[in-house]
Amino acid sequence: MVKAAPSPEVRDPQINCACCDQLVATRHMFCPNCHAPLEVSQVVASRGAPPQFITLLGPSGAGKTVYLGLLLDMLSKGNCPLRGLPNGPFSLAVQQETIDALQKQRFPEKTPSEADQWRWVHCEVSATKRPKRVIDIVTPDLAGEAIALELEHENAHPVIRSVISKSCGLLVLFDSGRARDDGRTEDIFAMKLISYLANAYQGDGSLRRRKCKVPLSIILTKSDSCPEASTDPADFAAATMPGLVQGCRRHFSRYQFFASGIVGSYAMGTDGYGRRLHMPLHVEPHGILEPLQWLMEQL
Ligand SMILES: Nc1nc2c(ncn2[C@@H]2O[C@H](COP(=O)(O)OP(=O)(O)O)[C@@H](O)[C@H]2O)c(=O)[nH]1
Ligand SMILES: [Mg+2]
Secondary structure, three states: OOOOOOOHHHHOOEEEOOOOOOEEEOOOOEOOOOOOEHHHHHHHHHHOOOOOEEEEEOOOOOOHHHHHHHHHHHHHHOOOOEEEEEOOHHHHHHHHHHHHHHHOOOOOOOOOOOHHHOOEEEEEEEEOOEEEEEEEEEEEOOOHHHHHHHHHOOOOOHHHHHHHHHEEEEEEEEEHHHHHHHHHHHHHHHHHHHHHHHHHHHOOOHHHHOOEOOOEEEEEEOHHHOOHHHHOHHHHHHHHOHHHHHHHHHHEOOEEEEEOEEEEEEEEEEOOOOOEEEEEEEEEEEOOOHHHHHHHHHO
16 A cells, blocks of 8 residues: 655644744754744743743943843852743853853953844743743844844844844843943934834834833943943933933833943953953953843733
């Protein structure tokens, strides 16, 4: 007897990408459409519950990669109010590269602008007080240039829109020193971002009158070199980035300002090309967990 040929789905099983919802053959390691690792989609599919995406956004050089690496490192140590287990080796890359660089008194390399080069992170986080309530953090370590391009030309990087639409909370980072010294530039990026987010969550239509419920943790980074940001982050933001504060007030019902920094002391050096380098002599993270903790309390 001649056996019927297996159907194409059996020969080549497919699952929905957790990020962009496209059907992807499981033989791929990354979604060909948005480059999200298929391992993330497989974990999500096996759980049956939709993932809780939390995405990191901010201009280039805001400190996203350093913050994410440190956050993952602190979560995985488990000796703080939040615990997190990175899922899959790809999630460990950002953490490892950041920690390795800091141990060598360097900062990690700049994130490449090409989407297929971004490292993704999937981390299951729970509060020590409520260990059974697990939230998945799924975020690519996005390049600031790519975010800027997407804000100018929607769909230049469709993956950014996909992860933002899936996110139930956002960590938005700005460089506090740049806000103090050149607030206008940082604020213009911030205003574009807030209006992009409002558009992504509410569309252009009548729903615009209602405020967006997605909570925003706005983090003023590098406050080790700009201590005025940590005294009262909301006040500092209002003074240096008034457009951001107004945009948040108008479009979002829940947002909170935080200040973070990871450097205890640093020295100035030069690299092989004679460029000036900040060398972190010792790492003393502060304000890393609080923004995530607040976000999780809102969900
Ligand atoms: N002083 C200080 N500098 C930082 C801190 N985080 C990042 N930086 C500096 O900011 C640069 C850009 O950080 P990075 O995380 O790569 O920014 P990204 O482009 O947003 O990913 C680093 O190379 C450091 O020079 C911080 O907490 N304190
Ligand atoms: Mg980066």
